[in-house]
Amino acid sequence: MQRTAEELAQTERLENLYERLQSPVMLSMERSVCGCDYGGSSWTTREEAGDLIAMLGLCSGKHLLDLGAGSGWPALYMARESGCSVTLVDLPANGLRIAGERAARDEMSERVTTLVADATDLSFSDASYDAISHSDLLCCLKHKRSVLASCRRIIRPDGHMAFTVIFVAPGLPEKQRLRAVANGPEFIESDADYATMLEDTGWTILKTQDLTAAYAATCKRQIEADEAQRDELISLIGQDEYAERVDEWRSKFTAIKEGIVRRELFLAAPRIS
Numbered sequence: 001m002q003r004t005a006e007e008l009a010q011t012e013r014l015e016n017l018y019e020r021l022q023s024p025v026m027l028s029m030e031r032s033v034c035g036c037d038y039g040g041s042s043w044t045t046r047e048e049a050g051d052l053i054a055m056l057g058l059c060s061g062k063h064l065l066d067l068g069a070g071s072g073w074p075a076l077y078m079a080r081e082s083g084c085s086v087t088l089v090d091l092p093a094n095g096l097r098i099a100g101e102r103a104a105r106d107e108m109s110e111r112v113t114t115l116v117a118d119a120t121d122l123s124f125s126d127a128s129y130d131a132i133s134h135s136d137l138l139c140c141l142k143h144k145r146s147v148l149a150s151c152r153r154i155i156r157p158d159g160h161m162a163f164t165v166i167f168v169a170p171g172l173p174e175k176q177r178l179r180a181v182a183n184g185p186e187f188i189e190s191d192a193d194y195a196t197m198l199e200d201t202g203w204t205i206l207k208t209q210d211l212t213a214a215y216a217a218t219c220k221r222q223i224e225a226d227e228a229q230r231d232e233l234i235s236l237i238g239q240d241e242y243a244e245r246v247d248e249w250r251s252k253f254t255a256i257k258e259g260i261v262r263r264e265l266f267l268a269a270p271r272i273s
């Protein structure tokens with residue numbers, strides 16, 4: 001699948017971001033915001049990661065595929081806690097390198113594989129994974145259906161997929177819709193809702209969970225963490241970027257609280273016809 005110039009630019013930005021997220025101040029903020037310190041870039045909290053382990057039935061002997069794995073959050077944590085094996089896929093090589101180093105520190109390298117690959121065009125064999133996860137990946141790329149269709153092909157018949165995604169609340173007047181788009185991830189818009197896209201690509205939805213309130217709470221903790229670590233953050237990123245960042249969190253928080261930007265979890269199983 002051809003990636004757009006905007007998507008290629010996103011990967012380049014993330015190559016740098018994953019390095020920066022390893023700085024002590026960023027890791028310290030991540031502990032207070034999401035309860036983890038992997039250098040994550042999604043809004044997945046430690047509590048949500050624990051729920052994913054249970055929903056996907058992860059344990060020793062199972063193989064998880066995590067797409068858009070970044071620097072390993074939350075998939076490395078899920079593998080560490082459950083004992084499963086995990087394959088991490090993403091495009092920025094820096095994130096995956098950091099994930100590999102974390103796996104080595106956690107003495108679990110033999111259960112972890114990293115692969116630079118495009119989630120819209122996966123070359124794994126049919127029916128090769130017990131579980132698939134992705135955290136806020138689909139709002140970071142254009143071809144959402146291609147990812148869901150690829151996942152459908154490679155999941156085992158008794159496997160499950162769980163993912164979170166940020167989206168624009170349906171049915172908004174144009175002005176609010178535009179504000180939602182401006183306050184969401186880069187590719188938040190989709191031509192259909194996620195239930196329809198899952199149905200169209202051969203999945204049965206087992207569970208959905210509205211995470212919007214939790215997302216608002218996490219965003220609020222992020223604003224508080226930025227204020228608490230103001231001086232250290234300014235030393236790292238400079239006054240201008242700090243001011244932009246704080247404005248951005250505040251604007252996002254308002255949009256989430258108003259319900260025009262939402263976050264949801266989907267648990268799905270392959271439809272067997």
Ligand SMILES: C[S@@+](CC[C@H](N)C(=O)[O-])C[C@H]1O[C@@H](n2cnc3c(N)ncnc32)[C@H](O)[C@@H]1O
Nearest residue numbers: 040041042068069070073090118119135136141
């Ligand atoms: C919101 S981040 C989540 C990263 C990590 N899982 C976390 O929770 O911190 C989404 C990730 O999706 C990746 N991504 C975007 N488009 C992709 C694609 N076509 N194939 C694979 N990964 C992609 C990005 O590089 C980014 O690392």
